[in-house]
Amino acid sequence: MNESESPRDAYAALRYAEFRWFMVATLVLSMAMQMQSVVMGWQVYEITRDPLSLGFVGLAEALPFLATTLVGGQAADLRDRRSLCITSEVALLGGASVLLILNLHSTPLQVWPFYAVQVVAGLGRAFYRPAAQALAAELVPREIYANAAAWRSSVFHAAMVMGPAVGGLIYGFVSVRAAYATEMILLASGLLATFALSPRPRPAHHIQQGPGFFDGVRFVFSQKLVLGALSLDLFAVLFGGAPALLPIFADQVLKVGPQGLGMLRAAPAAGSVAMSFALAHLPELKRAGRTLVICAGAFGLCWIAFAFSKSFWLSLALLLLSGALDDVSVVIRSTLVQTLTPPHLMGRVSAVNAFFIGSSNELGAFESGLAAKLLGLVPSVIAGGLMTLGVVGAITWRMPALRRLKRLR
Secondary structure (H helix, E strand, O other): OOHHHOOOOOOOHHHOHHHHHHHHHHHHHHHHHHHHHHHHHHHHHHHHOOHHHHHHHHHHHHHHHHHHHHHHHHHHHHOOHHHHHHHHHHHHHHHHHHHHHHHHOOOOOOOHHHHHHHHHHHHHHHHHHHHHHHHHHOOOOHHHHHHHHHHHHHHHHHHHHHHHHHHHHHHHHOOHHHHHHHHHHHHHHHHHHHHOOOOOOOOHHHHHHOOOOOHHHHHHHHOHHHHHHHHHHHHHHHHHOOHHHHHHHHHHHOOOHHHHHHHHHHHHHHHHHHHHHHHHHOOOOOOHHHHHHHHHHHHHHHHHHHHHOOOHHHHHHHHHHHHHHHHHHHHHHHHHHHHHOOHHHHHHHHHHHHHHHHHHHHHHHHHHHHHHHHHOHHHHHHHHHHHHHHHHHHHHHHOHHHHOOOOOO
């Protein structure tokens, strides 16, 4: 039996203690931020009754994140990545405490403090995401990066299932104060889990020389496979997904309230968890590029069908499927980035990766809100799905190497 045919250890990455602590931190921190997203989204929409305000929630986080994420990548290659993660987590905990304090008063809420908290969250994530992604590559051997990427995706999306669901349920059945208090407890738990990791200061000679600020950008644009996977993920999610509009669908179309909103927000992540678990156990993809392209196109079709749905359960099923399809892109992209990137560039390349993903998620929220304002709720989601199909076709045509990609190894 040759190497390509040998059975894989589906739990290889989890056999490393520090990687397990890292997964605990990822789980609770991601849960907390997803809770904040769903509770804040519902509150902001209740205050304004304007779909564009939901777009501004995403924009308030996206602008500082995109403006400083390359600085965060530079810091991740110069400084102790664990310390950067801890500092960023403290900033996120501070933002959550502000949200709780705002809701302790009985005076009518205004929308601008929510945007201000999102600015802090964007700055925190700009340093946390590159440092955490680069740190993850130091916790396991290079030969099991694909397995580690699958488990990281699985844990992250498990948090995206539990976070919105728990946030919506606590908000709907207890109170908004209890929801934000729970978020703070989760953030504090993630901070403690990060402290369990060993410090990893950068080599002294590397700090003295100082890495080039744009080396990560140049590396990504020189690697057509990485650039193609990042571009496909960026534009598919930017145009095709509309999670920022789910509060309006829950309120006006499906009429399921904050409890139903929590389930809708959790559904794509539930599909992603199932797919990540499957990818960790199944044999290595033999035609990764073709699989990636097909799943990206099907992702756009799911959101088109979602726009037409009037059934809560059908909408839930479509969101589950969209999450499973999107997870294929996440695992392939993460594995390509970690496998092809030299260790000394990992922070800056992770920052470029985060820039692409942040653009698709946060700017996608603003794009969704603006499109809904101009075109209407349902037409905007249909138009976004059609644009996703066009992007998939264009990238497949312009970057044939991505389509022809075989094994990730």
